[in-house]
Amino acid sequence: MLVVTNLDDPTADFVIAELHDRGVPVVRFDSGDFPATLSCSASIGGTDRWRGSVRTPSRRAELGSVRALYYRRPSGFALPHLDRQDERFAVAQARYGMGGILASLPGCLYVNHPNRIGDAEYKPAGLAAAAAAGFTLPPTLITNVPDDARAFTKEHSSVIFKPISVPLYLVDGKAQTVAVAEVNAEEIDDSVTGTMHLFQKRVEKTADVRVTVIGERIFAVRIDSGLLDWRTDYGTHRYTPVDAPPAVERAMRAYLSHFGLVFGxxxxxxxxxxxxxxxxxxxxxxxxxMEPPTGLPMTGALADLLEGGLRDR
Incomplete structure (x- = not known):
């Protein structure tokens, strides 16, 4: 089994520890370690499987033996020792070479497939898929036209602004959470023209719900925080397991099926x-x-899903 993620990923740590306790062989690496401490060599022809391996300083994974790949949050390819043009070229070779090999392992269970993750990370695509699946969505505008943004904020009594995508954003060397914030028409100026922005009618809510779908299992947790954006302060949250309504469960299944995901x-x-x-x-x-305060067996469910990929293939 391969686990592809960055070194600072406690979620993956829990799953790997569970798999280790079950005696499942795991090779973990971060694509950002390529080529310094990570290498790959593969060939194909005369068979439908890649032959070769991925190697770290301590482990070696034979590609033909990989039956499950847990793709989390790798840091991505980077070669800063090269000048910008050469780095851009070399990163493309790594991405489409090594990345392409990892994305084309026959008989492998992907949680999730990196290409399907890429599709689903486009927020406009996610909103369109959610509407088609039957979810109720707040009115949303994506624009770089200031007048359209002002008109939208005037049309709706309370509007929030949030990022469409959240790449790593550092302040004084520390990663920052770009929080959801309220915005009014008077705050919108011509700087909006510089890139795309997402504006959304604020939902008058009593709580938030995070639902983790792992294969066929659904874990829904109500989060009581009193905050517009509960990610900004975890200190006062109250977590309560709840059941997802049948209509919501059906819509989640339709959404995941649309993108070809087994986790969401x-x-x-x-x-x-x-x-x-x-x-x-x-x-x-x-x-x-969320697992410690709720007792929900999400680590075990993820390990079950991955281990099932070993048995079924």
Whole structure:
């Protein structure tokens, strides 16, 4: 089994420890370690499987033997010792070479497939898929036109702004969370023209719900925080396991099927009337921090899914 993620990923740590306890052989690496401490060599022809291996300083994974790949949050290829043009060229070779090999292992269970993750990480595609699946969505505008943004904020009594994508953003060397924030028409200026922005009608909510779908299993947790964006402060949250309504469960299944995912971390806003409003689905979302306060066996469920890939292939 391969686990592809960065070195600072406690969620993957829990799953690997569980698999180790079960005697499952695991090779973990970060694509960002290529080529310094990570290498790959593969050939094909006369068979439908890649022959070769991926090697770290301490482990070697034979590609023809890989039956499950847990793709989390690798740091990505980077070769900063090269000048910008050469780095751009070399990174493309690594991405489409090594990345392409890892994405084309016959008979391998992907959780999730990196290409399917890439598709699902486009927030506009996720919103369109959510609407088609039957979720209720808040009115949303994606634009770089200031007048359109001002008109949208005036049309709706309360509007929030949030990033469409969240790459690593450092302040004084520390990674930052770009928080959801309220915005009004007077705050919108011509700097909006510089890139695309997402504006959304604020949902009047009583709580949030994070639903983690792992294969056939669904783990829904109500999060009471009193915050507009519960990610900004975890200190006062209260976590309560809940059941997802049947209509929401059907819509989640349809959404995951649309993107070809076997794992998804869904976020909902829960209204006073009990309606679940779709916010987003992260195909590589975090979940392990909710396990201790709820007792939900999510680590075991993820290990079951991955181990099942070994048995079934």
């Amino acid at each position: 971390a869904f976020d909902f806003a829960l209204t006073d009337s009990g309606e679940w409003i779709f916010i987003e689905c992260n195909p590589s979302g975090q979940w392990a921090w």
